[in-house]
Amino acid sequence: MNLLNNTHSTISLPSFEMNNTSQLLNKRVTEKDSLYYICLIVKKRLEQLPLLKPYLNLAYSTAELLCERQALLLAQRKQQLHQSYDSITLISSSNSSFLQSPGNRISSVSSISMDSMDSEKISTTSSNEGAFVMRSSSHSSSSNLSSNKNDLLTFSIGILPITTDCDPVTQLSNLFQQGSPLCIIFNAVKPQHKLTVVSSDDIKVCKKSIYDFICACKMYLTLTDEELFTISDIFSNSTEKLIKILDVIKTLLDSAPSIFPSSSAITYTASIANSNTDHGKIVREFLETERKYVYDLEILYNFSKQLVDYNIINTEELYMLFPNLHEVIEFQRRFLISLEVNAQVENEMQRIGSIFVHSQNFFKLYEPWSIGQTAAIDYIASLPSFNANASHLIIKNKLELQSFLLKPVQRLCKYPLLLKQLLQTTPIESPNYKEMELAVDISKSVAKNINENQRRTENHEVVKELYGRVNNWKGYHISKFGELLFYDKVKISSGGDISDSDREFEVFLFEKIIVLFSESGHYVGSDGLSGGSSGLGSAGNSLKKTASSSLILKKKLSNTVPTLTNGKKTKLDLRGRIMIININKVTPIGNHNLNITWESPKEQGNFVLKFRNEETRDNWNQCLQDLCKLYRAEFGTADTGSRQNSFIQSFSNININNNRDRKSTRLNSSHTVVSRMPSSA
The missing domain is CATH 2.30.29.30 (Pleckstrin-homology domain (PH domain)/Phosphotyrosine-binding domain (PTB))
Structure with missing residues (x-):
């Protein structure tokens, strides 16, 4: 019997089977939907098996060491950031918020010009608004993101509170990488088909144990390759891969209730430290809205996969419509894990500001979202196959799709408000007050850059329209x-x-x-280009060829160009x-x-x-x-x-x-x- 058949895991991404999207938009998301608490519950269930105790302790020590190393790396990066901030503040006091330094001339602010329209690209340089998060070329952005990914030694972001050694997500990941604990779990579930347990710190031995576990699951639990994970998944630093592993482990635990208590039998109440104080109430709001946001991103991710599965869009269009969606979800899950950790400790011990300091370059993942949002919505809604398959899709119409596509930018603009409230309830003498101030500035810069990207994209279309008017x-x-x-x-x-x-x-x-x-x-005229004398020089001909195209999509998007007057x-x-x-x-x-x-x-x-x-x-x-x-x-x-x-x-x-x-x-x-x-x- 296939243990995963007809079993809906609370760990997996949200199910498609919803009557309508209003249920999704209004769904109350609790700690049970959070990867942090899912791992806590799984860990407590595994602790019921005495044979796993030494392996859990080893995983805890390994996770603790990784957290210490990550904290050291971030402390060095924070010092560099403070130095950069002092330098940027000095420069911004003499230069404009829209412009580069005098030697670079005004034209260096952006290369959005009519001469570049034939390539349908936008290339921006950074704004010198005393900001910590600045736009750069795609090459340097990728470089910065890669640099930050190298700092992600755990499944949390930032520096953990001093009273917290590690997060449960990182601990479980390290537990599974040992290999032998998987064999012990299998032996507890299927004692008649026991696997050999070999404890070793040799990576080859660990991989052999993982391989034995996977083969045994196929043979004795009739699980398929699609339902199982791979050896590389175990050693991946991906939350999505870890979720797949947890699904399999949870299925095994559920099949042996006499050994592993059910999730509902585990008494663990999520609590927020000092939740009755003003600070605690803000942390609660921050945490609850972040859980809902991550859930909504996963809904959108499922929807994007449906569009490809039903051949409504191809993989190239998938990226244009949902840029960096997978990477954004990976980042936001870690972001949420870090918030969950901080919510458990006293206010003065929290390091929420550190989360934003560490996240400053990851927020660059959102830049593509600020360009072409309306174009993406109109493009999908214009496809006949979208309307034809609406009953099978998790998001069923243009209005619902718009609600989900706008959420990333809306969330980024919400962070400055939440952080400002947290700063107001943080004592000035608090050791982490300056860090929180830095977080406020970072969040403001992120929101400003998103708004600036949208403004520039809209203005780019306005200039094209102006030419013909x-x-x-x-x-x-x-x-x-x-x-x-x-x-x-x-x-x-x-x-x-x-x-x-x-x-x-x-x-x-x-x-x-x-x-x-x-x-x-x-x-x-309807094409928006009739009757104008050539005011573009060499760019005139190329403009006419591209004016009805989107900056992102290449067809059916001319109706997204902003108009300067109502109606005609x-x-x-x-x-x-x-x-x-x-x-x-x-x-x-x-x-x-x-x-x-x-x-x-x-x-x-x-x-x-x-x-x-x-x-x-x-x-x-x-x-x-x-x-x-x-x-x-x-x-x-x-x-x-x-x-x-x-x-x-x-x-x-x-x-x-x-x-x-x-x-x-x-x-x-x-x-x-x-x-x-x-x-x-």
């Missing part, structure tokens, strides 16, 4: 404007009189220029522009307004941007301040004329007439370097 670029090349940083519909008044009645413009802030457009009253997109007329290098001063006025003072070789003036809310105004203000600071650092010793001539584009004064007649809104040319921009009609 403009009636006449008047000789200007959008590919030379730099990265699009912000865009919005803004009312503008001239001369600083914010009481004037104003016209609304669509304003685009690039790295090198602010460009103003007014709506022409005509609509863009209107065509735009170019009304004015001012080079960032000619801006002298940016001053907030009131709650929503921003006064910009500019100067050219022949004249000077100012205008006021009127935003809808204070937050948007503040974002634009900070960005412009940073841009101006960078240019002053590069060209501060040069006169206005030399600063002007350092750019290939021209500068014009923006003269906004308050008459709402479109013809009265004109642009007075003051000085050009390469080409003169005609006055608008």
